[in-house]
Amino acid sequence: MDQIQYENIARPANGETTAMADGITWLRMPLPFSLNHINLWLLRDDDGWVIVDTGVDTRTSRDAWETTFNDAMRGDPATHVIATHLHPDHVGCAGWLVQHFDADLWMTRDEYLLCRILVADTGHEAPDEAVRFYRAAGFDDAQLQLYRDNFGMFGRVVGQLPQSYRRLQDGDLCSFAGHDWEIIVGRGHSPEHACLYDRTRNILISGDQILPTISPNVSVWPTEPHADPLKDWFESIDRLEATLPDDVLVLPAHGKPFRGVHVRLEQLRKEHTDNLDKLLETASVPRRAVDVFDILFNSAISDSNRVMASGEAISHLTYLCNTGDMIAEQNDAGVTYYRRS
Numbered sequence: 015m016d017q018i019q020y021e022n023i024a025r026p027a028n029g030e031t032t033a034m035a036d037g038i039t040w041l042r043m044p045l046p047f048s049l050n051h052i053n054l055w056l057l058r059d060d061d062g063w064v065i066v067d068t069g070v071d072t073r074t075s076r077d078a079w080e081t082t083f084n085d086a087m088r089g090d091p092a093t094h095v096i097a098t099h100l101h102p103d104h105v106g107c108a109g110w111l112v113q114h115f116d117a118d119l120w121m122t123r124d125e126y127l128l129c130r131i132l133v134a135d136t137g138h139e140a141p142d143e144a145v146r147f148y149r150a151a152g153f154d155d156a157q158l159q160l161y162r163d164n165f166g167m168f169g170r171v172v173g174q175l176p177q178s179y180r181r182l183q184d185g186d187l188c189s190f191a192g193h194d195w196e197i198i199v200g201r202g203h204s205p206e207h208a209c210l211y212d213r214t215r216n217i218l219i220s221g222d223q224i225l226p227t228i229s230p231n232v233s234v235w236p237t238e239p240h241a242d243p244l245k246d247w248f249e250s251i252d253r254l255e256a257t258l259p260d261d262v263l264v265l266p267a268h269g270k271p272f273r274g275v276h277v278r279l280e281q282l283r284k285e286h287t288d289n290l291d292k293l294l295e296t297a298s299v300p301r302r303a304v305d306v307f308d309i310l311f312n313s314a315i316s317d318s319n320r321v322m323a324s325g326e327a328i329s330h331l332t333y334l335c336n337t338g339d340m341i342a343e344q345n346d347a348g349v350t351y352y353r354r355s
Contacts, residue, residue: 015260018226018274025270029078031056031086034265035217037191039086043069043078045103046171049228052103053267055219056082059190062091062115066210066219067098067267070106070171079107094190096120096182098221099204100129102171104267109173119179120188122199124206126179128237129172136169144236150350151324152302160317182208195219198257202247203230209254217263224254224278226269229285233325234332244286244333255279289330297340297354303327 026032028044028051037058042051057064069075083089092115097105105121112119121129140162148161182188184199188210195210200223210219222230232247260276272278292309306327307315315323331352334340341355 015274015277018272018278020226021263021271021273023271029074029081031082034271035215035263037193038217038265040265040271041078041082041086044074045070046072046074047103049103049268051268053265053269055265056086057190057193057195059093062093063087064094064096064190065092065111065117066096067104067221068095068107068111070102071110071173072106072171075107076110079111091115092117094118094120094180096208096210097125097129098209098219098223098267099207100125100132101204101222102168104221105129105175106172109175112176119176120182121179122182122197122206122208125204125208126175126181128205130175131237132168133172133174134169136166138166140165141236143239146348147236147239148321148324149348150303150344151328152304152349153320153324157317157320161321198254200250200254202232202243202250211258211262215263216259216261217265218258218275219265221267223250224264224275224282225266226264226272226278228268229282231322231326232286232329233322234328235325240332242329242332242336244329245336247286248283251279251283286330290334293330293334294339294354297334297352300343300351300353302349302351303331306331 026040026042028042031039031041034040039056041054041056043054045052052069055066095108095111095117097108108119145158148158182197184197186197188195193212195212198209198211200207200209203222207221207223209221209223232243234241255276258275261273262275263273264275265271289310303324307323310327335342338355340352342350342352344350
């Protein structure tokens with residue numbers, strides 16, 4: 015294919031469902047963010063339903079789920095809850111759903127453990143290490159104070175996870191109602207993101223790893239300041255391209271189901287390589303992470319998205335440092351400047 019092709023199916027309204035394929039129901043859940051929806055997937059199982067991703071834990075989400083329990087799920091229980099990764103729109107209601115149905119939670123280990131750490135941060139003060147991280151990125155005093163004020167928000171839209179879970183690993187086969195779903199782990203957007211691939215029916219539940227129109231955020235975070243997630247992202251793109259046929263039906267977490275995954279993966283790769291090239295073109299002048307926003311992003315960065323934008327900027331600059339194309343130097347004030355090596 016030379017372009018992605020959207021599946022000819024009507025998109026459900028927020029809080030409503032539509033049949034996607036045999037035994038697969040598409041639930042579109044509202045989100046209280048600028049990205050105003052997430053696609054969740056209900057897989058029919060012999061004894062009930064498997065829920066893939068959950069929405070944020072808000073009253074609106076729970077009301078939508080209550081309607082879904084009685085309508086699309088026909089009063090049958092959920093036997094398993096799968097969270098593709100730890101971000102709030104995917105895992106937020108997982109704990110509540112697990113408790114409601116006495117179901118099992120299935121996640122990869124890195125996602126489960128980091129999610130529990132972030133939930134535990136709720137109500138705590140921002141650690142000094144995190145403040146130093148964003149000072150190094152170029153935050154001024156007012157921006158650092160705003161970060162402190164907003165720290166620990168994760169647990170306000172993510173419920174407590176159960177104390178035990180079933181670990182998903184790359185290559186695992188999960189069988190539901192006679193259909194085998196292979197776990198394919200992707201990295202970069204999150205530490206150990208689980209995609210579900212039905213080889214027989216050629217269907218991929220991609221979570222955020224592959225989206226049709228949005229480039230997933232690839233960021234460095236204060237918990238692992240020397241990580242190289244963009245390298246992980248490129249490696250995952252290469253692997254997915256080698257593993258998936260181009261005509262696989264992709265069921266993404268945001269946007270419409272589509273085919274043409276090779277085209278989309280190449281677009282995602284090119285967007286980042288183009289940004290790396292643009293950074294190098296201007297690298298003769300030392301810049302902080304916050305100074306390259308205009309190179310990487312088409313829209314203005316505000317208080318609400320400065321943390322994510324900084325993480326993405328640092329991921330690109332770190333990648334170039336690790337390839338030897340740039341060097342990072344920190345001044346006496348603790349601010350890091352990047353320039354061509």
